[in-house]
Amino acid sequence: MKKIVVLFTVAITLMACNSKKKKEEIVKAEIDSTAVKVENVVSENVLVYEGLLPCADCEGIETILKIDVVDNKFQLSSTYKGKKPETNFIEKGNINTERGLEKDPDGTIYILNWDKPEKDQVYYGYYSKNPEKLYLLDKSKKIIKSKLNYFLELNE
Structure with a gap:
């Protein structure tokens, strides 16, 4: 039973890490997208x-x-x-x-x-x-x- 609990805990930890990594990737993509939009706004004004x-x-x-x-x-x-x-x-x-x-x-x-x-x-x-x-x-x-x-x- 202890092995199952340990494996379950490890699985949850790995899923949480992957979830955090994906969230970071999404946030980075949103930041990059915003930077491109700001750059386009600047170039539209010039x-x-x-x-x-x-x-x-x-x-x-x-x-x-x-x-x-x-x-x-x-x-x-x-x-x-x-x-x-x-x-x-x-x-x-x-x-x-x-x-x-x-x-x-x-x-x-x-x-x-x-x-x-x-x-x-x-x-x-x-x-x-x-x-x-x-x-x-x-x-x-x-x-x-x-x-x-x-x-x-x-x-x-």
Whole structure:
């Protein structure tokens, strides 16, 4: 009888350990799932535009503009291709928006460094019918008219 009780006790202990291990695995999976959801929420709030802008003395300026639409922050990364060594600049700051781009009242203009002097501000804008194409604008907030590509494309 004692052997049966001991075996029964051992079996219950093993089942409890396995149950605890499974609960830990479930909790870990839930934590991992939550982390992925939080990461997706963060990435949904950040728009990333990329492209190769013209350059007078290099092959082009590889440009990545990240816009945090919730915190109104930006990060602009510019790499001068074909230069030895390739030069990379990263600028971070505050961003603001204006409605209307040229003849499109529903277009949007992003003002990078809006809280700094006008000479330090950079303008990008898109037409309401094509928000995937973000144009570099001149100092008067107009699209640069050129045969060269002065735009970035939304990276989804």
